[in-house]
Amino acid sequence: MVNQALDWAIPAKSFPQSNLLHEAMHYSLMAGGKRVRPALCLAACKLAGGLESWALPAALATEMIHTMSLIHDDLPFMDNDDLRRGRLACHKAFDEPTALLAGDAMLALAFETASNLSSYPADVSPDRIARVVGELARCSGAEGVAVGQLVDLKSTGLSEPVPLDKLEYIHLHKTAALLEAAVVTGAIIGGGSDEQIDWLRGYARSIGLLFQVVDDILDLTKSSEELGKTAGKDLASDKTTYPKLIGLDKSREFAEELLGQAKEQLNGFDSESAAPLVYLANYIAYRQK
Amino acid sequence: MVNQALDWAIPAKSFPQSNLLHEAMHYSLMAGGKRVRPALCLAACKLAGGLESWALPAALATEMIHTMSLIHDDLPFMDNDDLRRGRLACHKAFDEPTALLAGDAMLALAFETASNLSSYPADVSPDRIARVVGELARCSGAEGVAVGQLVDLKSTGLSEPVPLDKLEYIHLHKTAALLEAAVVTGAIIGGGSDEQIDWLRGYARSIGLLFQVVDDILDLTKSSEELGKTAGKDLASDKTTYPKLIGLDKSREFAEELLGQAKEQLNGFDSESAAPLVYLANYIAYRQK
Numbered sequence: 001m002v003n004q005a006l007d008w009a010i011p012a013k014s015f016p017q018s019n020l021l022h023e024a025m026h027y028s029l030m031a032g033g034k035r036v037r038p039a040l041c042l043a044a045c046k047l048a049g050g051l052e053s054w055a056l057p058a059a060l061a062t063e064m065i066h067t068m069s070l071i072h073d074d075l076p077f078m079d080n081d082d083l084r085r086g087r088l089a090c091h092k093a094f095d096e097p098t099a100l101l102a103g104d105a106m107l108a109l110a111f112e113t114a115s116n117l118s119s120y121p122a123d124v125s126p127d128r129i130a131r132v133v134g135e136l137a138r139c140s141g142a143e144g145v146a147v148g149q150l151v152d153l154k155s156t157g158l159s160e161p162v163p164l165d166k167l168e169y170i171h172l173h174k175t176a177a178l179l180e181a182a183v184v185t186g187a188i189i190g191g192g193s194d195e196q197i198d199w200l201r202g203y204a205r206s207i208g209l210l211f212q213v214v215d216d217i218l219d220l221t222k223s224s225e226e227l228g229k230t231a232g233k234d235l236a237s238d239k240t241t242y243p244k245l246i247g248l249d250k251s252r253e254f255a256e257e258l259l260g261q262a263k264e265q266l267n268g269f270d271s272e273s274a275a276p277l278v279y280l281a282n283y284i285a286y287r288q289k
Numbered sequence: 290m291v292n293q294a295l296d297w298a299i300p301a302k303s304f305p306q307s308n309l310l311h312e313a314m315h316y317s318l319m320a321g322g323k324r325v326r327p328a329l330c331l332a333a334c335k336l337a338g339g340l341e342s343w344a345l346p347a348a349l350a351t352e353m354i355h356t357m358s359l360i361h362d363d364l365p366f367m368d369n370d371d372l373r374r375g376r377l378a379c380h381k382a383f384d385e386p387t388a389l390l391a392g393d394a395m396l397a398l399a400f401e402t403a404s405n406l407s408s409y410p411a412d413v414s415p416d417r418i419a420r421v422v423g424e425l426a427r428c429s430g431a432e433g434v435a436v437g438q439l440v441d442l443k444s445t446g447l448s449e450p451v452p453l454d455k456l457e458y459i460h461l462h463k464t465a466a467l468l469e470a471a472v473v474t475g476a477i478i479g480g481g482s483d484e485q486i487d488w489l490r491g492y493a494r495s496i497g498l499l500f501q502v503v504d505d506i507l508d509l510t511k512s513s514e515e516l517g518k519t520a521g522k523d524l525a526s527d528k529t530t531y532p533k534l535i536g537l538d539k540s541r542e543f544a545e546e547l548l549g550q551a552k553e554q555l556n557g558f559d560s561e562s563a564a565p566l567v568y569l570a571n572y573i574a575y576r577q578k
Contacts, residue, residue: 010431011430011431011432015436015440015455015458017439017440017443017444017455017458018431018436018439018440020439020443021431021435021436021439022431025431068393072389072390072393075389077385077386077389078386078389096366097366097367097438097439097442098439100361100364100366100367100389101361101435101436101438101439102435103393104357104361104392104393104396104429104430104434104435105429105430105431105435105436106430107393107396107397107430108396108426108427108429108430108431108433108435109426109430109431110426111400111422111423111425111426112422112423112426112427112430114422115404115419115420115422115423115426116419116423117416117419117420117423125415126414126415126416126418126419127406127415129415129419130404130405130406130415130418130419130422131404131406133400133401133403133404133419133422134400134401134404134405134406136400137397137398137399137400137401137404138397138401140393140394140397141300141393141394141395141396141397141398141401142299142300142307142310142311142314142394142397142398143300144397145393146310146390146391146393146394146397147304147307147310147390147394149386149390150306150307150309150310150386150387150390151304151306151307153386154306154309155306166304166306169304169306
């Protein structure tokens with residue numbers, strides 16, 4: 001459902017020369033992401049008392065924001081990645097100006113999609129929609145993804161390892177903020193209480209950090225064959241990881257702790273409805289690649 | 290009022306390392322723009338029956354979107370401008386990653402600001418606010434500024450001049466779309482009718498093109514001294530302008546025609562309330578630099 005809707009969401013070309021922007025946006029948005037953020041958003045909407053489908057516009061918006069951050073992050077003067085999900089990065093498949101502007105247009109499209117009153121049922125009041133836009137905006141900018149990316153970039157290539165509080169700041173902003181926006185916007189649309197929204201914020205922060213700790217552990221303990229990507233990259237590079245900072249055993253303990261915290265935040269919900277979010281937390285914790 | 294509010298709108302730094310993003314956003318947003326878009330937005334709100342101050346959040350958002358487009362447009366692989374408003378461009382005063390992310394964060398901040406329910410009076414209903422977000426999003430992305438910038442970039446350095454319909458497409462998207470969003474969001478907030486909003490759309494499209502035609506004429510007919518910037522740049526470069534395409538006399542006629550069209554769109558309004566928008570159209574048409 002999400003893939004179909006994303007495909008439809010990109011505005012049609014308005015002039016022959018606007019094909020290029022249209023194609024670049026489509027290329028990156030339909031590059032086969034796992035759609036974790038939309039899934040979180042829809043599940044949180046149901047958990048908060050709504051129908052999954054109510055949250056579709058916000059769910060699409062979270063994936064657009066995610067895609068935009070990847071397009072800009074891959075640019076040569078940023079992380080300089082030529083490949084993304086096994087295909088050429090946007091600036092390689094197209095060029096740098098097109099990638100920059102496709103990212104900009106994708107961020108705008110996220111807000112256009114999330115604010116479109118006519119794509120929500122009457123159960124979803126306009127003030128909820130305005131709050132959803134605010135959440136999405138906050139997680140994207142100077143208090144979310146953008147500042148996380150900048151602090152991350154400025155922490156690479158230093159002679160000293162990144163201290164733990166800074167490492168956490170990076171992951172909370174670069175990764176967890178958008179996961180948080182996904183569950184919170186879903187819950188707002190579903191009519192969740194302030195208390196429920198707070199629980200979901202806590203859940204998202206925990207799985208955001210959990211994702212990163214597990215990533216660091218896998219890079220250190222698995223072979224490239226097992227991971228399906230180059231293993232041991234973190235050790236070879238100067239990237240600060242949890243195992244480097246606190247050791248492998250303590251990192252595993254921390255992962256267990258975060259998984260426990262994530263599940264604890266779901267205790268207040270009906271356990272059947274919370275099952276998808278429990279499943280996702282387990283998946284993040286116990287994945288082998 | 291706008292300058293003060295813009296200064297306050299940038300989120301405080303949340304971590305020592307986030308200073309940089311904060312400073313870059315502040316640097317570009319407070320670089321002394323003329324605040325034409327906020328002025329249009331506030332005036333349109335009053336014209337549509339509201340108080341000017343109601344539209345302040347949307348007015349700030351239009352200036353943020355404008356600033357973001359300038360930051361990204363100045364980047365080396367884009368227009369490659371080292372100077373902006375007599376100061377170093379953002380990527381020169383800081384660096385390229387910081388400028389890219391300051392632009393991203395600025396776009397997000399525009400939507401955060403415009404969607405903030407608590408910054409509007411009770412007279413402004415949440416459904417108006419959601420519509421305002423939609424207008425701002427549409428004018429920024431694949432149907433607005435971003436596509437205008439891309440088609441403009443891809444039209445530079447070609448051996449043949451840009452045809453008239455493409456030149457108009459560029460100006461309508463790169464320049465007029467945001468002017469249109471400024472007046473339309475103001476009018477939505479002020480409670481304007483659909484008919485009034487349509488008039489204002491027409492007004493904005495006319496002054497958007499008018500601005501560009503007059504710019505082209507001034508570049509050709511004034512000295513660098515008179516303009517306060519290098520004159521004759523368009524002729525020296527391969528940039529397509531109205532005088533190059535249709536000649537100087539026809540360009541002047543076209544400017545008069547656009548000015549007339551802009552004013553005509555204001556006929557349906559009370560003439561005293563419409564005076565600021567008439568003044569602005571005259572200013573754009575008759576400016577000498």
